[in-house]
Amino acid sequence: MLKKEDVSNIIKVGLILFAITAVSALVLATINAATAPVIAENNAKKQAEAMRTVLPEAAEFSSESLLGELEIDNVSAVYEAKDKSGSSIGYAVMAEPNGYGGEISMVVGVNPDMTVSGIDIISQSETAGLGAKCVNEDFKAQFVGKKSEISVAKNGGDDNSIDAISSATITSKAVTKGVNSALEAAQAAANAER
Numbered sequence: 001m002l003k004k005e006d007v008s009n010i011i012k013v014g015l016i017l018f019a020i021t022a023v024s025a026l027v028l029a030t031i032n033a034a035t036a037p038v039i040a041e042n043n044a045k046k047q048a049e050a051m052r053t054v055l056p057e058a059a060e061f062s063s064e065s066l067l068g069e070l071e072i073d074n075v076s077a078v079y080e081a082k083d084k085s086g087s088s089i090g091y092a093v094m095a096e097p098n099g100y101g102g103e104i105s106m107v108v109g110v111n112p113d114m115t116v117s118g119i120d121i122i123s124q125s126e127t128a129g130l131g132a133k134c135v136n137e138d139f140k141a142q143f144v145g146k147k148s149e150i151s152v153a154k155n156g157g158d159d160n161s162i163d164a165i166s167s168a169t170i171t172s173k174a175v176t177k178g179v180n181s182a183l184e185a186a187q188a189a190a191n192a193e194r
Helices: 004-054 131-135 137-143 169-193
Strands: 075-082 088-095 105-110 116-123 151-153 161-163
Touching: 004 088, 004 105, 004 116, 075 169, 088 169, 105 169, 116 137, 116 169, 131 137, 131 169, 137 161, 137 169, 151 169
Parallel strands: 151 161
Antiparallel strands: 075 088, 088 105, 105 116
16 A cells, blocks of 8 residues: 555656656757758758769759659659750659668659669668668669669669669669659659650
């Protein structure tokens, strides 16, 4: 049976814990509010750099996504790339497929003939030494020049397949899925412009 002083001690400890939790939540919310704009700005810079990486000859990109009302799996935005004369030279597509360790944020450059001009991984949380190799140039370069319905091979790629990262087939398939979705989105954007 609990005594009155035991009950008051339990209530006192409960109130102290509640106060500590409330102050902690307030501090975290304040820090989040202060850092959110900086994080958003840094993410926008990374995205812009990645877009220039996959379409280096572009002088500018459309300010708004051409995706419109279309919903394509793993794709969040499609931007038209233009050269100095204002002519369209392709599309930069933002894709976010799910890999083994979570979302892989990437930009896929698509030429007007609907071939891949390049890919750049903005962020990923794949296994270090395995899936994290998706950021390596030799892996990303396999996609250049490929068209839709790219597949993954485990023992060397061919005309329209890529060689999977050793012991990281899930990551390889996720990146390939993102590229295929990007090609589909670029084709939809090109069709919508006509």
